[in-house]
Amino acid sequence: MAEKKELTMEELVAFTKRRGFIFPSSEIYGGFAAVYDYGTYGVELAKNIRALWWREMVQKNPDIVGIDSSIFMSPKVWEASGHVSGFSDPLAECKKCQTRSRVDHLLEEVGVFADEKMSDDEINELLIQNAGKVVCPKCGQKDFSSAKSFNLLVQSNLGDFTGKMDTPVYLRGETCQGIYINFKNVLDTARVKVPFGIAQIGKAFRNEITARQFIFRKREFEQMEMQYFVHPDNAADLYESWREKRWNFYVNILEIKEENLQWHEHENLVFYAKAAWDIEYKFPFGFKELEGIHNRGDYDLSTHAKHSGTKLEYRNPQTNEVFVPHVVETSVGVDRTFLAVLADSYTVETFEKEDNNGEKSEDVRTVLKLPKKLAPVKVAVFPLMKNKSELVTKAKEVFAELSESYMCEFDDNGNVGKRYRRQDEIGTPYCITIDFETLEDGTVTVRDRDTMHQQRIAIDDLKDYLRKELVK
Ligand code: ATP
Numbered sequence: 001m002a003e004k005k006e007l008t009m010e011e012l013v014a015f016t017k018r019r020g021f022i023f024p025s026s027e028i029y030g031g032f033a034a035v036y037d038y039g040t041y042g043v044e045l046a047k048n049i050r051a052l053w054w055r056e057m058v059q060k061n062p063d064i065v066g067i068d069s070s071i072f073m074s075p076k077v078w079e080a081s082g083h084v085s086g087f088s089d090p091l092a093e094c095k096k097c098q099t100r101s102r103v104d105h106l107l108e109e110v111g112v113f114a115d116e117k118m119s120d121d122e123i124n125e126l127l128i129q130n131a132g133k134v135v136c137p138k139c140g141q142k143d144f145s146s147a148k149s150f151n152l153l154v155q156s157n158l159g160d161f162t163g164k165m166d167t168p169v170y171l172r173g174e175t176c177q178g179i180y181i182n183f184k185n186v187l188d189t190a191r192v193k194v195p196f197g198i199a200q201i202g203k204a205f206r207n208e209i210t211a212r213q214f215i216f217r218k219r220e221f222e223q224m225e226m227q228y229f230v231h232p233d234n235a236a237d238l239y240e241s242w243r244e245k246r247w248n249f250y251v252n253i254l255e256i257k258e259e260n261l262q263w264h265e266h267e268n269l270v271f272y273a274k275a276a277w278d279i280e281y282k283f284p285f286g287f288k289e290l291e292g293i294h295n296r297g298d299y300d301l302s303t304h305a306k307h308s309g310t311k312l313e314y315r316n317p318q319t320n321e322v323f324v325p326h327v328v329e330t331s332v333g334v335d336r337t338f339l340a341v342l343a344d345s346y347t348v349e350t351f352e353k354e355d356n357n358g359e360k361s362e363d364v365r366t367v368l369k370l371p372k373k374l375a376p377v378k379v380a381v382f383p384l385m386k387n388k389s390e391l392v393t394k395a396k397e398v399f400a401e402l403s404e405s406y407m408c409e410f411d412d413n414g415n416v417g418k419r420y421r422r423q424d425e426i427g428t429p430y431c432i433t434i435d436f437e438t439l440e441d442g443t444v445t446v447r448d449r450d451t452m453h454q455q456r457i458a459i460d461d462l463k464d465y466l467r468k469e470l471v472k
Contacts, residue, residue, distance in 0.1 A: 007346055009284045012339075013214055015346065015366070019425055021045065022215060034211035034219040041426050042338070044376030046222075049254075049337050052373065053224045056249055057199045057330075064197035064226060065190045069178025071203060072158055078170050078176050080307035081300070088149040090114070091209045092235045094136035095143040103127055106134045115268040123147045123297055124299050135399045136214070154205040154219070175223045176329060178202075183229070183312050190452055192315050194325055195238060197228040201334070215335040216283060222334035229314070229325035239275055239295040239328045246293055246330050247279060252256050254295035254337070255371040256344050262287055262399035272299035274326075281340040290340055294421045298324040310397070345370045347428065351452070368427030369450060372470050377428045378406035379466065382419050384435040386412035395434040398444065398459060402432075406466065424449055430466065 012061040016022040020039035026032040038046055058113070078084050092102040103123055104114040110133045111169045114123055127134065135142050153259050158169040172178065186198055201224045210218050215221075230238045247263075250256045264287075266276040274295040279298045281290040301324050315322045345368045353363045372378070379402050383395035392412065399410045408427070411419050416433055423431050433445040443456040457465055 007284050007343060012284060012346060015425075016342070018041070026321075034208055034217060034464065036218060036335075041376040044435050045341070045370075046334055047340055047372045047373060048209075048376070049334055049341070050224065051418065052253055053249075053332075054199070054201065056253055057226050061197070063192065063195065064199050064228075065186060065192060066199050067179065067182055067186065068200060068202065069175070069182060069338075071172050071205075072156070072169060073172060073177065073181065075137075075167055075169055076307065077175070077181055077304075078153060080303050081177055081180075083153055083173055083177075084151075087153055088151045089209055090118075090120065090147040090387050091150040091159065092127065092144040092147045094141055095137060095145060096141040097136060097139040098372065099136055099138040099141070100209050101144075103144075106137075108142075109137075113267050116270055117268070118306070120147055127171060144432075150207070152206040152208065152210055154207050173206055174225070174331075175200050175202045176225045176300075176331065178303050179225065179227045180312075180327075181308075183304075185413065187314065193317070195228060195230040197226050199224075199226040202224075213285070215339050216285075217286065218335055222336060223331060224337075225329065225331045227300075227382070228328040229301075230328060232323065232326045235274065235295055235297075235326040235328060239293070242328050242330055243277060243293050245290060248464050250279065250290075254341055254374070255256060256281070256340060259368055260344060261290075261339075262293060264289070272297050273354055276324075280457055281336075281343075284343060290336050291330065294327075294329045294331070296327040296329055298326050300327055301325060341370065341374060342368070365421055365424050367424040367449060370427040370430045375427045375429050376407065377409045377426060378430065378470055380409045380411055380419070380423045380431045381432060382410075382416060382433045383412050384416065384433055389395070390439055391434050391436075394438055398432060398434060398462070402462065402466070405463070406470070420447060420452075429470065433460070 008423055019041060021042035023037045023039050024031045025035035025037050037105070054066070058064050091100050093100050107114050107126060107130060112126060112130055114126060124263055127144060127147055131372055153173050155170045156166040156171055161305045179200055182198070186192065202222065203220060204223050205220050208219050211219060228238060228242060250260050250261055260282040262280050264278045264280050269276055274291065274297050276294045278289040279288040279291045305312040312324065313322050314325050347369050348364065349367065350362055350364050353358050354358055381395050381402065383391035383400040395410065398406050399408055402408050413419065420431055427449070429449045432449045435445065438444050442460065443458050444462070445454050446457050447454045
């Protein structure tokens with residue numbers, strides 16, 4: 001079987017729309033920039049990604065517990081964390097087409113790396129130094145307005161009945177603040193001992209300047225974050241061990257091809273950070289951040305303690321030592337993981353097929369070679385013909401039984417070959433066909449997505465067979 005290698009973003013975007021994975025938001029009104037909806041199969045894939053992350057982080061680690069904090073928090077949280085004053089990106093406008101871009105990204109394209117701490121003046125200086133090299137990604141022009149910091153927090157008018165918005169409320173810009181402000185609650189209730197972690201999956205909102213990267217950069221997105229609270233002396237070692245565990249998650253659990261992953265060390269750390277590395281994935285537009293793993297020191301707990309007046313410390317029950325734990329953070333987006341697993345498993349392959357007379361010919365299929373545990377639909381059930389009621393009744397019985405355990409799809413439309421292609425495209429590992437032989441001997445045809453091999457299995461053995469195969 002020959003595989004076509006390069007995948008373009010256009011191809012992937014068109015595929016996700018055509019096969020019901022992702023729709024642009026508010027499409028009937030012309031769309032809504034950098035906001036997307038998950039469709040029928042997208043919602044299943046995203047759910048499976050979340051479930052695997054939760055299983056690996058919370059379920060399998062006795063020292064990690066979960067929470068689900070609210071999207072709205074007191075505005076004081078965002079003032080204390082520094083987001084109100086400092087959560088901003090530098091923006092410049094193309095003088096020709098008025099497209100707004102992030103200046104740090106434009107500079108990156110020409111090999112210049114801006115420091116996160118840089119003032120507007122310093123960033124402008126860099127932009128001027130690189131004038132003539134930096135180009136507008138939309139129109140290719142090289143003339144820009146001066147750069148200005150643009151705060152990424154999304155404001156709301158929650159509880160503001162005057163319309164004056166004296167104290168704006170924010171939709172959370174990251175989920176981890178909800179973890180820090182619940183540190184004491186968890187410590188008091190969850191019987192955890194340092195080192196321990198708090199994990200959370202939830203929506204975050206950012207007024208992203210660039211809105212051209214499909215679900216890689218959304219304005220409403222979802223994060224899976226874990227904050228591991230550690231003794232300062234152990235922070236460096238535990239940081240290394242989390243780097244290793246997170247890398248293994250991608251390679252062994254999500255089965256992402258290792259050659260499509262790489263480490264990237266941050267050139268410029270924010271002042272409180274001790275270390276910051278990203279795991280990058282080779283998206284169709286190049287290697288870009290998938291997950292950030294940060295050693296954040298005691299910055300988060302100390303700042304919230306200072307601003308709230310609540311002690312956020314830990315007392316070692318054996319030694320009575322009291323200290324502010326340091327934080328090792330692992331932070332990844334559901335949406336970026338979704339894009340990475342799709343890009344990694346999207347395959348167009350040429351294969352040899354044989355017709356009923358034994359004639360061989362070449363055919364092409366698109367197949368999502370997703371790990372089975374991520375597949376949106378695990379089993380498709382087909383009656384060979386839709387106008388034979390005995391076959392349809394039997395197929396419905398099989399569907400009813402298997403759908404107790406798995407996400408299944410019932411399809412009686414068109415010829416079986418076409419039904420296989422459709423399931424290949426959405427990554428369904430097994431297709432089961434009920435035919436006349438089934439009515440005689442109680443066996444069905446089970447067809448494997450990757451090998452396209454077909455075998456007959458007794459209906460009574462199906463559950464066992466699938467249980468063994470689908471955990472792989
Ligand atoms: P970038 O440099 O790409 O803007 P970031 O460094 O600001 O990302 P973090 O604040 O570290 O990102 O967020 C942690 C993770 O959340 C990222 O690694 C990414 O997977 C996800 N994420 C962040 N911003 C977005 C977004 N706008 N859309 C989708 N996912 C996002």
